Amino acid sequence: EAGVTQFPSHSVxxxxxxxxxxxxxxxxxxxxxxxxxxxxxxxxxxLHFVKESKQDESGMPNNRFLAERTGGTxxxxxxxxxELEDSGVYFCASRGLAGVGNEQFFxxxxxxxxx
Amino acid sequence: GQSLEQPSExxxxxxxxxxxxxxxxxxxxxGLSWYQQHDGGAPTFLSYNALDGLEETGRFSSFLSRxxxxxxxxxxxxxxxxxxxxxxxxxYGNKLVFGAGTILRVKS
Numbered sequence: 001e002a003g004v005t006q007f008p009s010h011s012v013x014x015x016x017x018x019x020x021x022x023x024x025x026x027x028x029x030x031x032x033x034x035x036x037x038x039x040x041x042x043x044x045x046x047l048h049f050v051k052e053s054k055q056d057e058s059g060m061p062n063n064r065f066l067a068e069r070t071g072g073t074x075x076x077x078x079x080x081x082x083e084l085e086d087s088g089v090y091f092c093a094s095r096g097l098a099g100v101g102n103e104q105f106f107x108x109x110x111x112x113x114x115x
Numbered sequence: 116g117q118s119l120e121q122p123s124e125x126x127x128x129x130x131x132x133x134x135x136x137x138x139x140x141x142x143x144x145x146g147l148s149w150y151q152q153h154d155g156g157a158p159t160f161l162s163y164n165a166l167d168g169l170e171e172t173g174r175f176s177s178f179l180s181r182x183x184x185x186x187x188x189x190x191x192x193x194x195x196x197x198x199x200x201x202x203x204x205x206x207y208g209n210k211l212v213f214g215a216g217t218i219l220r221v222k223s
Binding site: 003004031033035040041042043044045048055056059091095102103104105106107108109 | 119145146148150155156157158159160163202204206208209210211212213214215216
């Protein structure tokens with residue numbers, strides 16, 4: 001079974017540019033999450049999809065961030081325009097209905113650097 | 116808000132036992148999870164405590180005491196491959212709230 005994949009693995013952009021991150025969850029997982037880790041700090045929740053619906057987007061920092069999950073499969077997270085403080089590692093995770101205690105399966109992350 | 120405190124770094128020798136503590140100032144969560152992350156890799160699930168007490172999975176054990184707002188991850192018979200970051204996280208509804216992580220360095 002393929003795990004959660006994310007693209008790109010690294011992205012370096014200049015302040016003011018736009019970047020789109022992609023996440024492909026484990027096939028059949030209805031729940032998809034985005035998290036972010038800023039240098040050395042905790043991994044912070046951004047939002048949660050159930051299929052194509054946003055269940056909880058309380059962690060989205062501001063309206064420069066837009067997440068979509070059309071068709072309930074892969075998801076994209078767009079940052080427009082990017083600011084310096086958006087630098088960090090963006091993780092995607094997915095979860096099916098079964099599993100232990102809400103075990104979430106994480107992707108390897110996209111390391112975003114905004115210069 | 117919710118906050119979890121973990122030591123930033125722990126160093127131990129191969130074959131030893133190490134305990135990584137996690138204290139929290141929050142309530143109303145479903146359970147305490149632990150995740151492991153090797154450099155540049157994906158965080159991977161290690162354990163989950165819904166109830167107070169000890170959960171054992173091979174060389175790893177995890178403990179939760181809600182009355183003490185405290186949990187820990189215990190790693191036995193340490194191996195070099197256990198060098199990684201370890202995160203505690205509480206489960207609120209469907210989302211995980213993480214601590215800042217503990218870097219474990221295993222020395223030979």
